[in-house]
Amino acid sequence: DTEVTQTPKHLVMGMTNKKSLKCEQHMGHRAMYWYKQKAKKPPELMFVYSYEKLSINESVPSRFSPECPNSSLLNLHLHALQPEDSALYLCASSQGVTANSPLHFGNGTRLTVT
Amino acid sequence: ILNVEQSPQSLHVQEGDSTNFTCSFPSSNFYALHWYRWETAKSPEALFVMTLNGDEKKKGRISATLNTKEGYSYLYIKGSQPEDSATYLCAFPSGATNKLIFGTGTLLAVQP
Numbered sequence: 395d396t397e398v399t400q401t402p403k404h405l406v407m408g409m410t411n412k413k414s415l416k417c418e419q420h421m422g423h424r425a426m427y428w429y430k431q432k433a434k435k436p437p438e439l440m441f442v443y444s445y446e447k448l449s450i451n452e453s454v455p456s457r458f459s460p461e462c463p464n465s466s467l468l469n470l471h472l473h474a475l476q477p478e479d480s481a482l483y484l485c486a487s488s489q490g491v492t493a494n495s496p497l498h499f500g501n502g503t504r505l506t507v508t
Numbered sequence: 509i510l511n512v513e514q515s516p517q518s519l520h521v522q523e524g525d526s527t528n529f530t531c532s533f534p535s536s537n538f539y540a541l542h543w544y545r546w547e548t549a550k551s552p553e554a555l556f557v558m559t560l561n562g563d564e565k566k567k568g569r570i571s572a573t574l575n576t577k578e579g580y581s582y583l584y585i586k587g588s589q590p591e592d593s594a595t596y597l598c599a600f601p602s603g604a605t606n607k608l609i610f611g612t613g614t615l616l617a618v619q620p
Contacts, residue, residue, distance in 0.1 A: 398551070425606055436597060436610035437552075450607050484552070493539035493601035496554035497608065 397421055400485050400500035408508055409475060415503045417468040417485030425491045426468040428460060429484040437484055443468060444491040475507045510534060512600045514611040521588050522619050528584045529614040531598030535579035542599040542608060543572055543583055552597065588618040
């Protein structure tokens with residue numbers, strides 16, 4: 395069982411919808427991440443929160459809006475998405491915020507934008 | 509732009525075979541190199557984080573070596589089993605940060 399929990403597992407949304415992806419960890423980790431993964435491609439970093447503050451935004455379009463309400467929770471708010479945003483969205487956490495901190499991943503949310 | 513390359517792209521072996529694959533990364537500004545295993549319908553799982561040149565780490569039948577001067581790491585699997593079938597990803601941090609750049613992965617299929 396993964397210790398990083400993502401909900402929902404699957405999501406289908408229209409281009410005018412607003413939805414949110416949720417991620418939770420109770421390992422006391424200080425960094426949390428959103429990655430996007432398209433078929434046959436490696437995971438691409440979107441956002442990093444370190445100590446509940448947004449530390450890295452990889453020039454992600456504003457239709458994706460991250461939120462870290464507390465050290466255990468990470469949300470990704472979605473609005474006016476495009477079909478090309480369909481992908482697997484992975485959440486991860488790490489104990490530290492340094493280069494040698496391994497990531498612990500959730501199972502992902504499979505998003506389809508129609 | 510960081511370039512993290514893995515080879516081969518895919519590998520098919522028979523149960524009991526030993527195998528290895530490669531991750532190449534920039535040799536300058538090295539801080540760490542991560543290896544992950546990603547089985548179908550599961551989440552990626554960290555195998556190793558390597559930080560020292562010449563480092564060798566082992567977890568059961570899987571081991572990894574690191575050469576930071578020439579910018580490569582090898583992952584070895586001894587006596588492959590069907591449960592080893594997965595995509596193996598390496599990841600390289602951008603600077604001394606937790607911004608990990610993933611390689612394209614090696615898809616391993618072990619036939620019983």
